[in-house]
Amino acid sequence: MPLVIYNTRTRRKEPFQPLEPGVVRLYVCGITAYDACHVGHARSAVVFDLIVRYFCWQGYRVRYVRNFTDVDDKIILRSRAENVPSSVIAERYIQEYREDMAALGVLTPEHEPTVSGHMRDIIAMIEVLLKKGYAYQANGDVYFSVEKFPRYGELSGRQLDEMLSGARVEANEAKANPLDFALWKGAKPGEPTWESPWGAGRPGWHIECSAMSHAYLGAHFDIHGGGKDLLFPHHENEVAQSQAASGQPFVNFWVHNGFVNIQHEKMSKSLGNFLTVRSLLERYHPEVIRLFLISTHYRSPVDYTEEAMATAKKNLDYFYTLLQRLDAAAAAAPAASTAPGGAGERQAAAGEEGESVLRRKFGGAMDNDFNSAAALAALFEASTTLNARLDRGELEGSAAAAAELREVGGVLGIMQRQPLEYLRWQPALGGARVTxxxxxxxxxxxxxxxxxxxxxxxxxxxxxxxxxxxxxxxxxxxxxxxxxx
RNA sequence: GGCGGCAUAGCCAAGUGGUAAGGCAGAGGUCUGCAAAACCUCCACCCCCGGUUCAAAUCCGGGUGCCGCCUCCA
Structure with missing residues (x-):
């Protein structure tokens, strides 16, 4: 069965077909580096990490780009509050993000471009948009004219006139249409600025992703991802800019991950339930956090509760306890001593051909829009079978079984430690300090x-x-x- | 107001028209000095009302209840 992916653009699952055989080009909107990374950022990163790992497991080469937004209103605000350059703020949180992601076992993308590092590409794209008549200058700013792009609203399923009648469009004298958005913002006192054909200033938020995805993946690529909230206006605007500039299709598959709620409430600073990755890492093993995050399908909301974390931990304990048993069994019954034609040998042979029940069920689940929850069920079923075999004293094939569990677990980013290292791991917070x-x-x-x-x-x-x-x-x-x- | 999504056992959570995966909790059992771990067994008329169909948790219509986006947000 071929891999099908839910495409936000068409609101359907569609068979995945890469533009270039064997290669997946993927761009994911990363973070704006203005504050500590929270569990919501972690979910997005883990979800796309899972997708990348699955493609790799399937034999694809993945050209993966995830950006850092390092020029932005919120960063500037923070830099004023702390009285340091905004680049210092951005550097700090980019560094923290890298550390947090490394701790969670999130693979580093092939490229992690920044806005400040791509000013030339951004300016070039704005120039093209101006030249082609999709953009206009006003009061030192440059805006994209949504009316010039007939398909504006297509991705997010909105109509221009409906949006206009909405109550929450900001009033801005400079804009020809209230829905037009800034490509370039003229310099204001105390803000970081770059030189441009339209005077000093800085880019609008959306243009960076259009410019950077183009720079690394070309005008037309396979998958663009990000949090659900980015669908509008960010991704809608990206589509408009990119297609208007290149005259080509932009993205084949749009993939959006759902949000993390905290104790049934939306996470927000005002509610005071802002949960940082760091605080989680002090209390839970990184793989427990991952397991929690992938226990729900990536498009559904997931609710963070202590109970859910306890369940995730218990489940991971179970897997590692099995790995420990298998390792011990493998040591006690070396593969060489396997009786010819025995269960162990058959199991090992099946493994070699990639046709084991686990691989088949796991792959089948993941092929269905990266259904990690269903994939996990396959892992549990295989584990129960293996435990039952060990209970019966059937030690043959244990090494192969352990290897297979580790391989499949690796796609999910779990079961990658030594069993005892995991089982005896102690969180930084909580628990008695005993050696x-x-x-x-x-x-x-x-x-x-x-x-x-x-x-x-x-x-x-x-x-x-x-x-x-x-x-x-x-x-x-x-x-x-x-x-x- | 506009657009979209979700409602499955005490809790979490899959489910692609053919008679409900998996996990946690719970009950009983095997094993054990006792436990723990592991294994076995048990535990759902799929929010409500219509409709299509031989057959619907799955499709259509109408309710009800949650949630998200439309403003910075993963």
Whole structure:
């Protein structure tokens, strides 16, 4: 079954066909670097990271571009508040974003262009728009004339006259039409400026993405992504600018991710429920955050709650516990000793051909508009089967199974750590501060008590460990421990 | 006011006309010194009312209730 993607432009799922065989050209609107990155930014980044990883898994080469907006009103506002140049503000938050994304295991795009680094491209595109009559100058500004672009409103499904009758269009004397938007803003005191044919100033918000996507991916490329909120006006304006300038189609597939709510409320600064990635990373393992974010289809809203995070953690514990079992089984039953024609060998052979049940179900789910929630279900089903096999003492094929889980998990960005490293990971915040050495000493005492059949003492030690977030598990092969987080 | 989306078990969440995935919680069981982990079993007339169809959670119409965008926002 071929990959189908929901295309915002047509409001339907459509079979994906790249413009160039084997290559996907993808542009995603990144952040405006004016404040700490929040869980909503993380969702967008993780969603498109998942999409990139899936394309790669399918054998595509992905030309992935995600921009940083480093020239903007909000950045300027912040720079005034702190009395430092706006470039310092932008640099700071770009750096933070990179650190946060790295922590979340989000792959770095091939290019991460900035507005300030592409002034020449931006100015060139505005010149073309002026020359072709789609733009006009007024009071030192340059505006795009929406009436000159007949298909304006097509992407977001709006009509010009309907928008005009809306109550919330700003009044601006310089604009010929209230819906016209700025391509270039004339210099104002205290703002960063660049020289242009229309005098000093800075670009409007929308033109940067048109100019930068063109610079790296060409006039016409496969997929353009971003948060749902960007559909209008940002992406609508991009379409108008890009198509007007190039005279070519712009983007084949528009992909928009849904929002993150916090405890059933929209996240906003005024509500005080602004959840930064940093604060999350202090409390949860990065892969737990990822698992939480991909447990819901990317277009639906996802609600952040402590309960949902606890569930995500529990689920990831389950996967890693299985990996640990498989690793141990693989060590106990080397592949070489697999009996000819045995279950293990058949499993391994199926794996080689990429026809395992897991791969097939996982791929089928992801092919359906990157349905990570359904893909996860395939992972759970495979895990239950593998655990049952291990329970029965069937150790053959464990190494291949573990490798397959890691491979498929890798597309989702989970199961990429060593099981014990994950299971014993301790968040920066919360939990008792106990060292592995201390735990080992307690376990030694406890096992001595168990050997002496002093179960009261053994249970007392276990309770004490549990009170400090250490879960003790006895088995035939010895005692294991992990942190409850 | 305009445009769009969503309503599936206590909670979260898939579901592409053919008789409801998966996870969490819960109940019972196997295993265990006891636990834990793991496994097995159980747990939904898919918001309401019409319609199309042999057949609808899925399509159409009408309600009701949430949510988003239209202004900076991932």
């Amino acid at each position: 592995e050495e201390w735990v080992a000493a307690q376990l030694e005492r406890r096992n001595a008590a168990r050997r002496a059949r002093d179960y009261a003492e053994a249970d007392r030690i276990r309770d004490e460990l549990q009170a400090r977030g250490i879960i003790v598990e006895d088995s035939k092969d010895g005692t294991q421990w992990r942190r409850s987080g």
